[in-house]
Each structure stands twice: as C-alpha cells, then as structure tokens.
Amino acid sequence: MDKGYEKERFESVSLKTSVAKKFNKYCQKLSMSKSMTLLIMLEFFDENGISPAESMGPKMQTLETLVKKRINGVIAILKDIEKSQTKPTVAMMQSLFEESVPKQPPLILEKNKVEKDQPKFIERNNSES
Known part of the structure; x- marks a missing residue:
C-alpha cells in the first residue's frame, strides 16, 4: 500500500494496451506502484516547469x-x-x-660522556713483576 494514500479510493484511467504494457514495465523497474510512479512523474514535470510535449x-x-x-x-x-x-x-x-619539541644534544657528546664514566684499565709491564 502507498504510504499516505491508504484511505483514498481508486479511479480508473483508460490507456491503450501498448502504453499500459510500457507503463507496467517502468513501474516494475522503479519498484513502485502505478499510482506512486505516475505521481512522481507528475510532480517532476510540475516542479521543474517542464512540459512533456516541449x-x-x-x-x-x-x-x-x-x-x-x-x-x-x-x-x-x-x-x-x-x-x-x-x-x-x-x-x-x-x-x-x-x-x-625539546632540543636533543648531539649524539657525539653522549659518546664522550659514556667514555668518561667507564673505569680506565692500567697496563702493567711484565718486567716489573
């Protein structure tokens, strides 16, 4: 049933057989009832100020x-x-x-810092022992 038009009664319109067949195929293509298809077609022509004859x-x-x-x-x-x-x-x-963005010190300084923290090894001469 068409929404908003449930309580309206039906009227008949006489169409030629070939026109009725084309219209039925068009309605199926749009997946709409014949009444709603005809209504949207009429509204389209009316809103756009277009005549089907021109x-x-x-x-x-x-x-x-x-x-x-x-x-x-x-x-x-x-x-x-x-x-x-x-x-x-x-x-x-x-x-x-x-x-x-905080500025980071260059990596070279970090390497120097690591070298200072490491203990230095003292080399002994074997001749002293």
Whole structure:
C-alpha cells in the first residue's frame, strides 16, 4: 500500500494496451506502484516547469549553465576558506609544534660522556713483576 494514500479510493484511467504494457514495465523497474510512479512523474514535470510535449534542449542547457555557476561559486568559497582560515591555522600549529619539541644534544657528546664514566684499565709491564 502507498504510504499516505491508504484511505483514498481508486479511479480508473483508460490507456491503450501498448502504453499500459510500457507503463507496467517502468513501474516494475522503479519498484513502485502505478499510482506512486505516475505521481512522481507528475510532480517532476510540475516542479521543474517542464512540459512533456516541449523539447528539453534549451532547458537542459540552462540547467547545465546554472549548475556550472553554482559549482564555480562553491570552488570560490572553498579557495577563500583555504586562504583565510586553513593556511593561517596550519602555520600557527606548525610554529607551536616547532617550539615545543625539546632540543636533543648531539649524539657525539653522549659518546664522550659514556667514555668518561667507564673505569680506565692500567697496563702493567711484565718486567716489573
């Protein structure tokens, strides 16, 4: 049953057999009832101001132009956000991390320190004993 239309009664519409077969296949393809398929088709034409009898050529070109303008607008907004917000924030974060990293002494000094802590061995001459 169609949601929201359960209590409505059915009306009949007369269609030619070939048209009815095409419509039935289309309804199966959409996995919708015949009433809902016809309803969404009518709403589509009404919302977009399209007549099934007129050509889609100029309408599609205008739609494509609108979409391109909006995409260009979104790109401009993203570039502005990147320039005014993202790059300065990244620079600030990098400067904070660079200052917070403790400087480690060079490894050469550590080797010298280890050598000083080790006891030195005294060599004896065998002739003295």
